[in-house]
Amino acid sequence: MPTLRRPVIRQPAERSPKGLALAVRYGWQASKVSKLENGRQTPSETDIQAWCEAVERPDEAPNLISTLRAMxxxxxxxxVQRP
Known part of the structure; x- marks a missing residue:
């Protein structure tokens, strides 16, 4: 199954928050972060926006959301298609 984990979700270690810190920041379960990182869960548009903020790449969110919609x-x- 295709995933959206490259290039934004995998950032250099110095820029990428630890999974637990990311989970706490956004009120997610730690397992959700792991599933998103490893492509076992498809992110929602909100997940994409949050992740892009967390890795300091908010400019990537629209492109990734567009890719999600295409997938x-x-x-x-x-x-039913979203607007």
Whole structure:
């Protein structure tokens, strides 16, 4: 299954918050951070925006959200499209 974890989700260690710190910051379970990092969970648009803020790359969020929408269209062609 395609994932959105590259290039924003994997940042150099000095810029990337630790998983637990990220979970606490956004009220997520630590397991959610792990699943997002390893491509086992598809992020929501809100998740993408939060993650991009956390790694100091908010400018990447619109492109990643666009990619997410394109993937959803390919995976679920009959689903209702978001505006």
């Amino acid at each position: 959803e269209t390919l995976m679920y062609p009959g689903a």
